[in-house]
Structure formats: C-alpha cells, structure tokens
Amino acid sequence: MQISGAQMVIEAFIAEGVDTVFGYPGGAIMNVYDEIYKQDKFQHILNRHEQASVHAAEGYSKASGKVGVAMITSGPGFTNAVTGLADAYMDSIPLVVISGQVPMSLIGTDAFQEIDAVGISRSCTKHNYLVTDAKDLPRILKEAFYIARTGRPGPVHIDIPKDVTAQIEEFDYDIELDLETYKPHTKGNPRQIKKAIEAIAKAKRPLFYLGGGIINANAAYEVREFVQKTGIPAVETFMARGVLSFDDKLLIGMLGMHGSYASNMAMSETDLVIGLGVRFDDRVTGKLSEFAKNADVIHVDIDPASISKLVNADYPIVGDVKNVVSDMLEQVGKIDSNNYESWRETIINFNELHPLTFHEDSERIKPQWVVKRVGELLGDDANISTDVGQHQMWAGQFYPFTRPRQFISSSGLGTMGFGFPAAIGVKAASPEKTSINFTGDGSILMNVQELMTAVEKKIPVINIILNNNFLGMVRQWQTLFYDKRHSETDLSVQPDFVKLAEAFGGIGYRVKTKEEFDAALKDAVEKNVVAFIEVIVHRMENVMPMVPSGGSLFNMMLLEKKGDK
Amino acid sequence: MTEENQRRVVSVIVINEASVLSRITDLFSGRGYNITSLTVAPIPDSRYSRLTIVTAGSVRVIEQITKQLHKLIPVLRVYEHEDMVEKEMAMIKIPITENLSDINILCEAYNGKIVNTGENTIIAIVTDEPKRIDNFLNAIKRYNPKEIVRSGAVALER
Ligand SMILES: Cc1ncc(C[n+]2csc(CCOP(=O)(O)OP(=O)(O)O)c2C)c(N)n1
Numbered sequence: 001m002q003i004s005g006a007q008m009v010i011e012a013f014i015a016e017g018v019d020t021v022f023g024y025p026g027g028a029i030m031n032v033y034d035e036i037y038k039q040d041k042f043q044h045i046l047n048r049h050e051q052a053s054v055h056a057a058e059g060y061s062k063a064s065g066k067v068g069v070a071m072i073t074s075g076p077g078f079t080n081a082v083t084g085l086a087d088a089y090m091d092s093i094p095l096v097v098i099s100g101q102v103p104m105s106l107i108g109t110d111a112f113q114e115i116d117a118v119g120i121s122r123s124c125t126k127h128n129y130l131v132t133d134a135k136d137l138p139r140i141l142k143e144a145f146y147i148a149r150t151g152r153p154g155p156v157h158i159d160i161p162k163d164v165t166a167q168i169e170e171f172d173y174d175i176e177l178d179l180e181t182y183k184p185h186t187k188g189n190p191r192q193i194k195k196a197i198e199a200i201a202k203a204k205r206p207l208f209y210l211g212g213g214i215i216n217a218n219a220a221y222e223v224r225e226f227v228q229k230t231g232i233p234a235v236e237t238f239m240a241r242g243v244l245s246f247d248d249k250l251l252i253g254m255l256g257m258h259g260s261y262a263s264n265m266a267m268s269e270t271d272l273v274i275g276l277g278v279r280f281d282d283r284v285t286g287k288l289s290e291f292a293k294n295a296d297v298i299h300v301d302i303d304p305a306s307i308s309k310l311v312n313a314d315y316p317i318v319g320d321v322k323n324v325v326s327d328m329l330e331q332v333g334k335i336d337s338n339n340y341e342s343w344r345e346t347i348i349n350f351n352e353l354h355p356l357t358f359h360e361d362s363e364r365i366k367p368q369w370v371v372k373r374v375g376e377l378l379g380d381d382a383n384i385s386t387d388v389g390q391h392q393m394w395a396g397q398f399y400p401f402t403r404p405r406q407f408i409s410s411s412g413l414g415t416m417g418f419g420f421p422a423a424i425g426v427k428a429a430s431p432e433k434t435s436i437n438f439t440g441d442g443s444i445l446m447n448v449q450e451l452m453t454a455v456e457k458k459i460p461v462i463n464i465i466l467n468n469n470f471l472g473m474v475r476q477w478q479t480l481f482y483d484k485r486h487s488e489t490d491l492s493v494q495p496d497f498v499k500l501a502e503a504f505g506g507i508g509y510r511v512k513t514k515e516e517f518d519a520a521l522k523d524a525v526e527k528n529v530v531a532f533i534e535v536i537v538h539r540m541e542n543v544m545p546m547v548p549s550g551g552s553l554f555n556m557m558l559l560e561k562k563g564d565k
Numbered sequence: 566m567t568e569e570n571q572r573r574v575v576s577v578i579v580i581n582e583a584s585v586l587s588r589i590t591d592l593f594s595g596r597g598y599n600i601t602s603l604t605v606a607p608i609p610d611s612r613y614s615r616l617t618i619v620t621a622g623s624v625r626v627i628e629q630i631t632k633q634l635h636k637l638i639p640v641l642r643v644y645e646h647e648d649m650v651e652k653e654m655a656m657i658k659i660p661i662t663e664n665l666s667d668i669n670i671l672c673e674a675y676n677g678k679i680v681n682t683g684e685n686t687i688i689a690i691v692t693d694e695p696k697r698i699d700n701f702l703n704a705i706k707r708y709n710p711k712e713i714v715r716s717g718a719v720a721l722e723r
C-alpha cells in the first residue's frame with residue numbers, strides 16, 4: 001500500500017498493538033498529528049509538557065509490560081523530552097519516542113526549531129535513528145519496537161524530518177527483520193547454571209539479591225517459586241519491590257543506602273550472593289571493597305556489560321532471568337532448604353535487633369505512617385508511583401507490595417517530577433487499580449501542569465503530598481553531613497495546594513490528623529477524581545537506616561531507640 | 566584489576582552506516598578517554614567496516630568500553646587482544662636539497678621508499694609497527710621534514 005511517512009507511523013502503531021500514545025504537537029510533527037486526528041484505533045493523551053509525555057509513557061510501560069510510546073515535535077519539544085529518555089535509559093524501560101525534525105533540506109542550517117536530536121539522544125537511548133527516506137520507515141519502526149522490548153529493554157528514539165512524513169512510499173510491515181548485529185542471548189549457559197546450582201547446594205549462608213531485571217523479564221513468579229523451594233532468604237533492590245510479596249517469610253526487605261538493618265547485614269554476612277537481574281548500583285552496594293566481602297557471586301543478567309562491571313562474578317550467567325530461573329528450577333532438587341535453617345534464624349535475629357520502623361509523634365503525622373496507612377487501606381488495590389526524595393524511600397520501605405509492576409519509581413536517574421505523569425501512564429495502563437503518587441512538596445511542582453492532563457482525560461490519579469516544607473532528602477544530608485546548614489532547601493513559602501488542585505478542576509485536601517487523612521483518602525477514592533491530598537508531616541524526620549554515601553553496608557546510621565534522646 | 570593506564574588496541578566490525586562512528590567514539594569521550602588513533606575503512610564485499618582504535622586506559626575501563634561496544638546495535642564484533650599484528654604508515658615531505666640517497670636508505674630500513682619527487686620537495690612513505698614508526702620519525706628529523714602524516718594503526722589478530 002502506498003502511504004505517507006506519517007501514515008506509516010500510525011499503521012506501525014496499530015500493527016504493534018499500541019493503544020495509548022502520549023505526546024505534544026508542533027510544527028515538525030504536524031503531518032503525523034493530522035493522521036492521529038483521522039484514526040480511532042488508539043487514544044492520544046495530550047500532556048502539558050513533553051517531559052511528562054515521556055514519563056507517562058514510562059509509567060504506562062512499567063505497569064503494563066508493553067512498549068510505551070511518546071510523540072513530540074522538533075527543537076524544544078525534543079529537548080524537553082530528553083530527561084524522560086535518560087530516565088527510561090537508566091531504568092531499562094522499553095519506549096519508542098518519535099520526534100519531528102525540520103525538513104531534510106534545512107537540516108544543518110540552524111533552521112527554526114532545529115536541533116541535532118539524534119546527537120543529543122545517542123547517549124541516553126538504547127538506539128536511535130534519523131530517518132532520511134520514507135522507504136526505510138517501515139523497517140525502522142519495526143526495528144525500534146523490537147529493539148526497545150528485547151534484550152535489556154530501553155528507549156529507542158526515531159527522529160523524522162517533516163518532508164519524510166509527507167513522502168509517499170510503499171508500506172509493508174510484514175517484513176523479516178535482519179538484525180545480524182543484534183542478537184540478545186536469552187538462554188543461559190547450561191554448564192554455568194549447573195555450576196551455580198552446585199554452589200548454592202554447598203553454600204551455608206546463601207542470599208538472593210533480587211533486582212528490577214526480574215520485573216522486566218516477567219520472571220517474578222518463577223523467582224517466587226525458586227525462593228520458596230530453596231528456602232533461601234532474599235533481599236530486594238528498590239527496583240525489585242513487589243517481586244516477592246511483603247508477607248513472604250523469606251523476604252528480608254530492601255537493601256542499600258536506605259535498606260533495612262537485617263537486609264544489609266545479611267548481605268554483609270552471606271557466603272553466596274545469588275544476583276538476579278541486578279546491576280550492583282552504588283546506592284545498593286555502598287563501599288564496593290566491603291560489599292558481600294566473604295561471598296562468591298552468582299550473577300544472572302541479560303546484559304553482558306552488567307556482569308563483573310563492579311563486582312566480580314564467580315558464576316556469570318548471561319541470559320533472560322526467566323529462562324535461567326526456569327532452568328534452575330529443574331535442578332532445584334539438588335538444594336536442601338534445611339541446610340539454611342540456622343542462617344534463617346540469624347536473619348530473624350537481625351530483624352529483631354533493629355526492625356524497620358519509626359517513632360510516632362503525638363503532634364504531627366509521621367510520613368511513614370501515611371505510607372503504611374495507604375497500604376492498610378488500599379494494599380493490593382493500588383499501584384504506587386513516587387517522586388524523588390525522602391517520601392520515595394519511605395514508600396519503598398513501608399508499602400506492603402504484593403505484586404510485580406505495582407511500584408513505579410525513578411530509580412537510576414532519580415528524576416523529581418517523574419511521579420505524577422508516571423501515575424497518569426500507570427492509570428491509563430491499569431484503570432482497574434487506584435493510581436497513587438507519593439510525592440513531596442518539592443517534586444510535585446516539577447510537573448504540576450499534569451493536573452490539566454489528568455483532569456481533561458479523567459484519569460483519576462491521587463497525589464499524596466507528604467509536605468515537610470523542605471527539599472527533605474537534601475535537607476537530611478545537610479543536617480547529617482553539612483552541620484545543619486540548610487542551604488536553599490527550606491520550602492516554607494508554598495502554594496495553596498488545595499486551591500492549586502481546584503484551579504485545574506481537581507479536588508484538594510489538606511490534612512493534619514490521622515482521622516482527616518483516612519477521610520480524605522476514602523473520599524478521593526470514592527469520588528474517583530484527580531486529587532491532591534496534602535499531608536502536613538513532621539518536618540525534620542530522617543530516612544533511616546542510612547548508609548552514608550561510600551560507606552560500608554554494615555555501617556548504618558540507625559533509628560534512635562525510643563528514649564535514647 | 567589494575568588501574569594503571571595501558572596502551573590498548575581495539576578492533577571493531579560495524580555496519581557501514583551514518584552515525585556509527587560517533588556512537589563508538591562517544592563511549593570513549595563519555596569516560597574522558599582519548600583515542601590515540603582511529604582508522605576506518607569498508608570491508609570489501611560486505612555491508613561492514615572495520616575500525617582500529619588505539620587508546621590508553623585502565624584494563625577495567627577498557628574492558629567495560631569493550632562490553633559497551635558490543636551492546637551498540639550496529640556492532641557485529643569487537644576484538645581486544647594483545648596478540649595483534651599491527652602496522653602503521655607515515656608519509657613525510659622533505660626538501661629536495663637534503664641527502665636523498667641517505668633518506669632512501671633510511672626509508673628502506675622501515676619498509677618504505679621515496680614515492681614522489683616534486684620541484685622543491687620529495688615525499689617518502691614507510692610502513693611498520695607503530696613503535697618503529699616513532700623511531701623512524703625521530704631519525705628523519707635531521708633531514709628537516711616539512712610535513713608528517715601518520716595513518717594510525719591497523720591491526721589483525723594473529
Ligand atoms: C530534577 C531533580 N533536581 C534535583 C534533584 C535533587 N534532589 C533529590 S531529592 C530532592 C528533594 C525533594 O524534595 P521533595 O519533593 O519535597 O521530597 P522530600 O525529600 O521532602 O520527601 C532533591 C532536590 C533531583 N533528584 N531531581
């Protein structure tokens with residue numbers, strides 16, 4: 001069929017089963033928007049900033065497991081989207097992001113709204129394309145979706161000059177992809193797997209170290225079975241929250257900078273780390289030379305570049321976690337879970353010594369209470385997004401996650417402003433669940449314009465603003481490491497968040513007591529509208545435990561015991 | 566894992582397409598690594614090109630760069646070993662007033678010769694291992710070379 005480049009984009013979306021596109025139009029992408037207008041196969045959600053479009057596509061992808069799609073114009077449209085691309089790249093989120101470009105004849109002339117988009121996106125995408133001929137477009141579109149979702153997933157950017165979107169060529173999407181240079185291996189080496197199983201069987205204090213790659217690979221249920229059958233305790237990274245259910249007896253908790261005492265101690269005492277879909281991020285390992293010092297390391301990952309990048313793997317296994325764990329399950333009979341009984345007891349003791357908890361305050365709500373309370377009231381019925389800061393860590397620590405893809409947060413890049421648009425994408429992907437965004441008084445203002453998107457499209461996201469009148473996480477570091485010099489982190493001057501929500505047609509609540517909070521959340525869920533629930537929380541609360549940057553995991557600052565003061 | 570800087574030669578086979586070179590060089594520049602030399606040319610009868618990159622860096626970082634190179638979509642293969650046969654070419658322009666027979670003898674010792682004579686200058690070419698090219702360029706200094714151009718190393722694994 002002979003169609004324009006713009007129509008090809010639409011046809012490819014339909015063929016790929018895309019049902020939602022997030023974006024923002026402008027001159028260079030108008031031909032494609034014209035075709036969007038004419039079709040009814042997918043919905044387009046107009047965000048109010050291109051960064052938000054990409055974050056929404058990320059949220060959509062994370063909640064659904066599908067490739068997220070965003071569309072933007074050239075120049076400032078594209079540069080606004082770069083933070084989103086970088087965020088998706090760091091967290092291995094499969095996206096296809098399409099940008100308009102000035103016509104071919106004007107490229108390189110400093111034309112109006114011209115920027116070297118592929119030059120900028122090269123270092124923050126898995127792959128990118130500048131399309132110079134519509135003849136290539138069917139192949140490029142198909143490759144883009146394929147590359148985004150296979151191997152270690154990631155964002156793929158396609159920059160299309162305006163004249164190419166007008167060019168009419170033959171469209172055939174039933175083509176075989178010929179990617180001779182891109183063949184992700186998905187099957188783990190059987191010999192290595194056998195050796196790993198033997199190592200596990202011999203270990204005395206083995207420990208699962210579960211990462212976000214498990215969620216990307218849709219392998220959580222295989223991992224649950226593996227953990228169950230081996231009786232080996234597990235720690236999760238921030239990105240892996242929900243791989244195991246919070247009430248799984250073998251789940252010790254989250255590890256890392258704000259991990260629980262028991263998790264970090266377990267990692268320090270283990271003799272065999274079983275890393276699945278992890279990348280030994282510095283926020284997880286602390287001081288590398290002290291990390292799991294006495295342990296051998298099994299490392300399963302789809303990305304060969306992640307293996308032995310930071311921590312040497314004694315048993316490297318390159319492959320899709322789902323395949324590798326399935327293969328391991330076939331040999332699970334060689335592992336006797338009774339062997340680890342005393343190790344499990346050790347961990348229980350760690351947990352009893354310093355459980356993950358917080359102290360209530362009679363005057364003000366503690367932010368941790370809010371997270372726990374939402375967990376009690378909504379639990380499995382909610383998907384949880386977050387912004388970046390203390391509230392994000394508390395969400396990771398205290399929410400009772402029950403399933404993979406329930407928790408959506410900017411981990412690798414730590415992008416303030418991620419939460420609200422992501423929660424819009426999450427709700428679009430998963431309308432049957434309540435979409436909660438835990439946010440801060442700092443972060444929410446970084447994409448607050450999304451109130452308009454959510455209200456217009458009737459996407460009822462509930463934003464719970466844990467208002468501490470501070471850029472809390474930075475304030476915490478200043479308090480602890482900069483002798484309380486709170487430089488530029490005091491947010492005493494604030495908007496009226498209730499009126500702000502109302503100005504856009506949402507509902508706002510301002511709560512100071514637990515009773516008010518319960519009532520507000522109940523009301524917002526029932527009314528099913530876009531909401532801000534501003535909770536006035538304790539200003540000086542710190543996220544604990546804390547491993548100071550570059551310190552060893554076992555050297556944690558801990559919550560003061562009650563009465564210590 | 567040693568951290569000291571070492572000279573490394575990396576060969577990369579890539580699809581011969583726009584922007585592939587920047588994808589590769591970005592991996593070096595993004596880590597603050599300098600590329601000492603870089604050669605590229607198409608591989609006959611194929612859609613591929615071969616790059617030879619000479620760089621210096623810690624073994625660990627170069628290993629990481631090598632893995633990242635593998636990850637680039639248009640990269641087919643990466644070779645990074647010690648055991649390569651390496652050659653480099655140098656061209657020099659020398660005033661015709663110098664002792665040409667001495668120059669010719671010197672060039673021959675480095676697999677080269679005078680390839681062009683003009684009105685005022687001659688051009689000589691030598692081809693040898695990069696280290697020996699260094700030596701040659703030192704030796705030729707006394708003949709007042711006006712211009713020197715080095716090709717950068719090409720290499721094949723044994
Ligand atoms: C875009 C961006 N700018 C700056 C930072 C650095 N930063 C990390 S946390 C934080 C404070 C966030 O404040 P708030 O949203 O109120 O959350 P709180 O820590 O108070 O819960 C800042 C400024 C960041 N992560 N992202």
Ligand SMILES: [Mg+2]
Pocket residue numbers: 389440441442466467468469470471472
């Ligand atoms: Mg705050």
